[in-house]
Amino acid sequence: MTPHQIAAVVVAAGRGIRVGGGTPKQYRRVGGQAVLTRTxxxxxxxxxxxRIQAVIAADAAAFxxxxxxxxxxxxxxxLAAPVEGGATRQASVxxxxxxxxxxxxxxxxxxxxxxxxxVDAPLIDRALAAAGAHGAAVPGVPVSDTIKVVEADGRVRGTPPRESLRAVQTPQAFRFPALxxxxxxxxxxxxxxxxxxxxxxEWAGLAVAVFPGDLRNRKITQAADLAEADRAFAPGASQDAAMTLLTRLGTGFDVHAFTEGDHVWLGGVRIPADRGVxxxxxxxxxxxxxxxxILGALADGDIGVHFPPSDPRWRGASSDRFLADAVRRVAERGGVIDHLDITVLAEAPRIGPHREAxxxxxxxxxGVPLSAVxxxxxTTEALGFVGRAEGLAAQAAATVRLPAEAGA
Structure with missing residues (x-):
């Protein structure tokens, strides 16, 4: 997709009164530049x-x-010429x-x-990839605190399981006609x-996916957030240790013997073949x-630990469920998948015609860009079980970044 086919709406029409002072927070300076300038x-x-379309308040042209x-x-x-926002965020969007x-x-x-x-380039990459794959997608990060649903009288109505919750950020990404x-x-x-x-x-009936957000992509809401951003953007400043992401590399290997059949599954794609596995x-x-x-990068066991072959639930299961679960575990740790690299070892079938699929x-x-895969x-030059066409194998490497406190 070419750049002219992708646009961004930047919502800057709010008053930002919670940070204090007479200037809306998006026009306050952090590290010498306005928050909006940096965004x-x-x-x-x-x-x-x-193309970037800013939406500003009626009296904010000078700012x-x-x-x-x-x-x-x-x-x-x-930048397109800014337009005037409405009384609500929804109206401004x-x-x-x-x-x-x-x-x-x-x-x-x-x-x-x-x-x-x-907001940074990897997060934007994930947003665009998710929008292209799903049509509507929002970045989310795991919730570290226990969440309570509270009635008007202050009584707790319920405690939703934390592992199913995400704190949602922006940029949110959509196919334009649908939004x-x-x-x-x-x-x-x-x-x-x-x-x-x-x-x-969601109200309009669209299926909305969640892709991994970024713990560093925090929103300036209070005066303390403004002060923290000013420190973060100061010349020579380094990120808070809690927001530092450590790079980890995990590897994986799998092999299956051939048996009777007419196809094999490789990378989630059904490939015709003269035998199955x-x-x-x-x-x-x-x-x-x-x-x-991916599990190796997380130091979280292996596929057999989470999906044991002794469990009948996984008989004939589509393996994209296993990959999706590993990706979910990265997101729950506040991590980011940077790159996935795979090598298939096989005499047949040929991978070339199916590579892009x-x-x-x-x-x-x-939930990563195509460029990250x-x-x-x-072949093995006719050596070993692969060379004798008795089976096929694959080895993989995953580069993952995890918050320092999770990666320690």
Whole structure:
């Protein structure tokens, strides 16, 4: 997808009164530049984003012009003229979408809060990949505190399981026509209280996926957040140790013998073959090796620990379920998958004709950009069980970043 097909709406029309002072938080300076300047610069620096539509308050034109003074010309070239926001966040997002539609609707749109200046390229990559795969997607990070559902009288109604909860961030990513239509439908029904585009999309009947967010992508809400951001953006500053991500490399290997059949599964793709493989699940050596590689990076056992072959639930199971579970475990730890690399060892079938389909399937399941998935194939020069065409194997490596406190 070319950059002109991807746009971003930056919601900057709020008053930001909780940080104190007479200037809205998005125009306060952190490390010498306005919060909004840093947010716009981060989005504009991404090569996939071709157009940025800022939405500002009616009386904020002077503030906005000051922000542009610190942007380089290449970043300013991506900015459309700002439009005036509404009384609610939902109304402001809709104003931005309508402006994009008037100037030529993009295929994908990111909706991002002006007060999240820590957004970076890997998070944007994941957002775009998730939007392309699912149509509607929001970044989420695991919830570390126990959450209570409380009645109006202060009594606890319930305690949802923490492992199923996510704190949702921005940028949220959508296919533009679907989000635009959802906003128009909500406005037509007089609904204007949605504070989250993912929730509005759910109301409109869209299936919304959650992809791994970033603990560092925090929102400036209180005065303390502003002070912390000022320290973080100060020249020579380093990230708080709690936000430092440590890189880990995990490896995995899997092998299956051939048996009677007419196909094999590799990387979630069904490939015609003159034989099948002997396995408890679908025998996808690529996804099995990849799952073990991710679990290895997490130091969280192996595929047999979480999906034992003795359990009848996994008989004939699609192996993308195993990979999805490993990816979920990374997200629960606040981690990020940077790269997945696989090598298939087989005399047959040939991988080349199916390479891109396999990459696309793995990228979709793992919630990573296509560029983060590599798959190669080799033979063993007629040596060993692979060379004798008795079976096939795969080895994989996964590069994962984990928060220092989780990676320690």
């Amino acid at each position: 716009l610069a981060a989005l504009a620096a991404h090569p996939g984003i071709g 906005y012009r000051d922000c542009l003074g610190d942007l380089d010309p290449a970043a300013r070239a991506k 809709r104003a931005g979408l309508e402006a994009l539609a008037r100037d030529g609707a993009p295929d994908l749109v990111l909706v991002h809060d002006a007060a999240r200046p820590f 635009h239509a959802a906003h128009r439908a909500a406005a037509a029904e007089g609904l204007d209280a949605f504070t989250d585009d993912g929730a509005l999309a 002997l396995a408890h699940s679908d025998g996808d050596v690529v996804l099995h090796a990849l799952t073990d590689a 396999i990459r696309a399937r793995i990228a979709a399941v793992a 590599s798959i190669k194939a080799t």
